Amino acid sequence: MIEILSPxxxxxxxxxxxPGYAHLGVPRSGAADRRxxxxxxxxxxxxxxxxxxxxxxxxxxxxxxxxxxxxxTGAPCPLQVPRGHAGVGMCAPVWMPAGSELGVGVPAxxxxxxxxxxxxxxxxxxxxxxSTDSLxxxxxxxxxxxxxxxxxxxxxxxxxxxxxxxxxxxxxxPVLRVLPGxxxxxxxxxxxxxxxxxxxxxxxxxxxxxxxxxxxVLPRARTGELPSEGMVQxxxxxxxxxxxxIFLADHPxxxxxxxxxxxxxxxxxxxxxLRPGDxxxxxx
Amino acid sequence: MIRQVGEAxxxxxxxxxxxxxxxxxxxxxxxxxxxxxxxxxxxxxxxVAPDADLAKLGTxxxxxxxxxxxxxxxxxxxxxxxxxxxxxxxxQDLDDVARLTGLSPGEVVARHCGSELVVGWLGFAxxxxxxxGLDPALHVPRLDTPRxxxxxxxxxxxGPHAAVYPAASPGGWRLLGHTTLPVWDTHADPPAVLRPGxxxxxxxxx
Numbered sequence: 159m160i161e162i163l164s165p166x167x168x169x170x171x172x173x174x175x176x177p178g179y180a181h182l183g184v185p186r187s188g189a190a191d192r193r194x195x196x197x198x199x200x201x202x203x204x205x206x207x208x209x210x211x212x213x214x215x216x217x218x219x220x221x222x223x224x225x226x227x228x229x230x231t232g233a234p235c236p237l238q239v240p241r242g243h244a245g246v247g248m249c250a251p252v253w254m255p256a257g258s259e260l261g262v263g264v265p266a267x268x269x270x271x272x273x274x275x276x277x278x279x280x281x282x283x284x285x286x287x288x289s290t291d292s293l294x295x296x297x298x299x300x301x302x303x304x305x306x307x308x309x310x311x312x313x314x315x316x317x318x319x320x321x322x323x324x325x326x327x328x329x330x331x332p333v334l335r336v337l338p339g340x341x342x343x344x345x346x347x348x349x350x351x352x353x354x355x356x357x358x359x360x361x362x363x364x365x366x367x368x369x370x371x372x373x374x375v376l377p378r379a380r381t382g383e384l385p386s387e388g389m390v391q392x393x394x395x396x397x398x399x400x401x402x403x404i405f406l407a408d409h410p411x412x413x414x415x416x417x418x419x420x421x422x423x424x425x426x427x428x429x430x431x432l433r434p435g436d437x438x439x440x441x442x
Numbered sequence: 443m444i445r446q447v448g449e450a451x452x453x454x455x456x457x458x459x460x461x462x463x464x465x466x467x468x469x470x471x472x473x474x475x476x477x478x479x480x481x482x483x484x485x486x487x488x489x490v491a492p493d494a495d496l497a498k499l500g501t502x503x504x505x506x507x508x509x510x511x512x513x514x515x516x517x518x519x520x521x522x523x524x525x526x527x528x529x530x531x532x533x534q535d536l537d538d539v540a541r542l543t544g545l546s547p548g549e550v551v552a553r554h555c556g557s558e559l560v561v562g563w564l565g566f567a568x569x570x571x572x573x574x575g576l577d578p579a580l581h582v583p584r585l586d587t588p589r590x591x592x593x594x595x596x597x598x599x600x601g602p603h604a605a606v607y608p609a610a611s612p613g614g615w616r617l618l619g620h621t622t623l624p625v626w627d628t629h630a631d632p633p634a635v636l637r638p639g640x641x642x643x644x645x646x647x648x
Contacts, residue, residue: 182637
């Protein structure tokens with residue numbers, strides 16, 4: 159059982175999402191930074207796809223009425239953990255005695271922090287996933303103060319074998335590698351160079367659906383609308399304004415704006431950790 | 443033409459919705475190794491395959507696209523399932539649609555029921571199917587100001603498309619009526635009653 163004393167700015171339950179339903183209009187959803195979610199699960203001996211809590215800008219307080227192992231990964235936050243755990247923090251299994259509280263401060267850098275519990279967060283799955291999909295509303299509602307989350311069974315889980323993992327390192331000047339296309343021919347020949355010239359700033363109109371950027375405008379070679387087509391995570395979609403949007407976990411499965419390039423899968427966890435005001439470069 | 447989408451997906455240009463549907467069905471029957479998502483669109487099919495050899499998959503898709511360009515007949519042909527959707531034509535916009543089209547409300551209903559539609563693709567919301575083949579006399583623009591609330595089961599039209607709202611949501615389509623047929627149920631498998639390529643007929647009921 160986890161009691162949400164305060165969820166912080168925005169907290170949801172996330173696992174690895176609901177793949178396989180895009181043709182029925184269902185976003186993939188799941189943890190925005192999958193690398194940090196799977197690490198948190200491994201640290202407490204869970205299968206990588208167990209559900210955990212995704213915090214946005216930290217600032218949460220959780221209470222554990224029953225003793226359990228937890229791990230906190232992702233955007234590094236100052237942690238207040240039970241006495242006797244001084245020096246133990248992010249990216250490590252932490253034993254929470256019955257009734258103990260975890261205070262998660264505000265991260266100095268990065269955006270999303272994950273709290274995994276041994277056994278996993280056990281809310282009702284929808285289409286085989288416990289993830290909150292902020293676009294479609296599938297899955298549990300965002301977490302509220304006073305709410306209690308059940309924890310799944312720990313019997314049969316693997317042992318906890320690691321004392322600590324390296325913390326998330328966030329580059330001072332983030333670079334996202336991109337693969338051009340599929341619709342680079344909708345843009346002026348120079349557009350890819352403009353995209354990779356940058357820098358772009360993450361705007362406040364960013365969320366789990368997409369990251370809206372401001373920066374050099376990408377000139378189009380063609381006007382008009384593209385017939386709606388399937389979209390992938392990391393797609394850099396360019397609406398008529400010319401300001402790109404990077405699609406994140408809850409992106410719509412189809413879209414009608416051309417995609418100039420797609421962020422490399424290995425750089426998506428980093429993209430999900432960029433916060434409004436951060437600057438980034440693209441590299442082709 | 444097949445375009446690469448990032449490291450793990452291919453976008454097949456079919457050029458036509460019927461070809462998208464045939465390719466979609468061929469791919470669902472065959473399920474090439476490593477394919478996670480098959481997403482048909484009006485002129486494309488996106489194939490997401492993080493665990494596949496994309497070069498090999500591309501070769502296979504080229505062959506399947508070739509097959510998909512030819513209509514199929516007989517068992518397993520283009521005759522995908524027919525869904526009848528019973529409709530009570532009590533929609534808030536029925537009179538406006540009649541005015542916009544120059545038809546009587548009765549004629550709007552007759553034309554809405556009068557042709558067989560085909561599920562083109564899904565989008566906007568889980569289970570929201572864009573139905574193609576709407577009688578051209580019923581092509582009307584969306585509302586200038588979308589409603590903040592459209593109930594589940596609302597039967598609506600906009601532009602060349604018809605739809606049934608799978609769940610309550612905001613919406614800008616014009617409401618002709620409502621159906622009691624649930625088109626979206628997360629406990630059902632598959633959860634969507636209307637899937638790409640299926641034929642749909644509306645039927646007036648009281």
